[in-house]
Amino acid sequence: MSEEKITLSIIKADVGSLAGHHMPHPDQLAAATKVLAEAKQKGTIIDFYVTHVGDDIQLIMTHRKGVDHPDIHGLAWEAFQAAAKVARELKLYAAGQDLLSEAFSGNVRGLGPGVAEIEMIERKSETVITFHADKTEPGAFNLPIFRIFADPFNTAGLVIDPRMHEGFIFEVYDVFEGKSVKLNSPEEMYDILALIGTPGRYVIRRVYRKSDGLQAAAVSVERLNLIAGKYVGKDDPVAIVRAQHGLPAVGEILEAFAFPHMVAGWMRGSHFGPLMPVPQKYARVTRFDGPPRIIALGWNINKGKLIGPADLFDDVAFDETRRLAQQIAEYIRRHGPFMPHRLGPEEMEYTTLPQVLEKLKDRFVKTEEVHVIKRHSEMLSGTKE
Ligand code: F6R
Ligand code: MG
Ligand code: MG
Numbered sequence: 001m002s003e004e005k006i007t008l009s010i011i012k013a014d015v016g017s018l019a020g021h022h023m024p025h026p027d028q029l030a031a032a033t034k035v036l037a038e039a040k041q042k043g044t045i046i047d048f049y050v051t052h053v054g055d056d057i058q059l060i061m062t063h064r065k066g067v068d069h070p071d072i073h074g075l076a077w078e079a080f081q082a083a084a085k086v087a088r089e090l091k092l093y094a095a096g097q098d099l100l101s102e103a104f105s106g107n108v109r110g111l112g113p114g115v116a117e118i119e120m121i122e123r124k125s126e127t128v129i130t131f132h133a134d135k136t137e138p139g140a141f142n143l144p145i146f147r148i149f150a151d152p153f154n155t156a157g158l159v160i161d162p163r164m165h166e167g168f169i170f171e172v173y174d175v176f177e178g179k180s181v182k183l184n185s186p187e188e189m190y191d192i193l194a195l196i197g198t199p200g201r202y203v204i205r206r207v208y209r210k211s212d213g214l215q216a217a218a219v220s221v222e223r224l225n226l227i228a229g230k231y232v233g234k235d236d237p238v239a240i241v242r243a244q245h246g247l248p249a250v251g252e253i254l255e256a257f258a259f260p261h262m263v264a265g266w267m268r269g270s271h272f273g274p275l276m277p278v279p280q281k282y283a284r285v286t287r288f289d290g291p292p293r294i295i296a297l298g299w300n301i302n303k304g305k306l307i308g309p310a311d312l313f314d315d316v317a318f319d320e321t322r323r324l325a326q327q328i329a330e331y332i333r334r335h336g337p338f339m340p341h342r343l344g345p346e347e348m349e350y351t352t353l354p355q356v357l358e359k360l361k362d363r364f365v366k367t368e369e370v371h372v373i374k375r376h377s378e379m380l381s382g383t384k385e
Pocket of ligand 3: 014054055056134135236
């Protein structure tokens with residue numbers, strides 16, 4: 001691998017938290033930090049930053065080993081094990097939750113943690129935003145990422161800046177089939193939307209600049225429940241978006257989050273709610289274990305060193321977005337256990353609801369209503385008066 005290439009890796013996991021699924025204990029963050037500090041000393045990684053959003057510990061690391069590297073994934077696994085150990089010692093809640101396997105086997109993908117990584121040749125000034133969300137799923141990024149890289153009403157540069165006027169390539173991943181497709185924007189914009197409008201299945205995984213193939217974004221696509229085959233929590237995704245100088249500006253990237261769109265997750269991973277952009281100090285979930293929230297950290301990367309972060313949603317300019325999110329939260333909460341607040345039946349399959357429905361299965365008896373419905377359909381088809 002050539003020397004000037006560096007890799008930015010975010011690996012995150014919920015390995016237990018304080019007071020329910022609320023936030024990690026500071027000792028857990030300290031334990032993870034210690035592991036990464038030692039690795040930095042040894043030279044495995046160039047730099048790192050440890051933080052959290054809600055109950056998920058976020059490891060932000062730079063190194064020269066490329067994506068999916070066993071040393072880096074192994075290091076993250078070790079850091080999460082250390083944080084999980086603290087959780088067990090303090091009897092915190094759901095200790096070790098996302099570590100689905102006992103043993104690490106070279107790559108954390110499929111073992112529980114979420115991963116977003118980009119290998120890049122550092123630009124003259126490498127401006128990057130890392131996004132970290134809690135109480136939602138990877139598809140939550142579909143709408144904002146689409147708007148950042150394909151919607152000229154969001155990103156003025158798509159129209160004005162010749163370096164991105166050709167558009168971007170979206171790699172869309174089908175989480176059920178494990179397949180992906182690359183689609184061009186703006187030409188195939190409607191095809192992209194036809195897929196990503198179903199965020200529980202089709203997830204934007206990577207975005208490339210069309211003119212030179214530069215990778216501009218990466219989103220974690222791990223879906224815990226599909227991996228484990230049962231409900232273990234939502235997937236609480238992360239994303240990396242590179243900015244400026246022929247890519248969307250920081251302000252264009254953040255603009256896509258000024259609308260608190262509805263995402264799946266929230267309480268018990270079973271409810272739609274608004275995605276609320278918050279500063280780090282509010283990256284703790286409370287009301288109904290939410291509402292789902294997201295932080296944005298701004299960085300410059302200098303020969304692999306992480307300069308920053310800037311806490312980008314810590315701005316009054318997002319106050320109205322937060323207020324609207326609260327109003328939407330209040331409105332949708334009034335629906336209680338009813339759809340469309342509660343997710344639809346396909347999504348509920350991966351929650352604990354099927355266990356409840358199973359108990360009722362044998363208590364259903366055939367009734368007259370079946371015939372009533374039949375007669376009604378016959379009436380509609382005109383076969384009977
Ligand atoms: C959602 C989440 C929480 C829990 C809820 C119940 O992703 O983590 O909303 O689902 O607090 O948790 P348990 O089942 O652990 O009592
Ligand atoms: Mg949790
Ligand atoms: Mg979480």
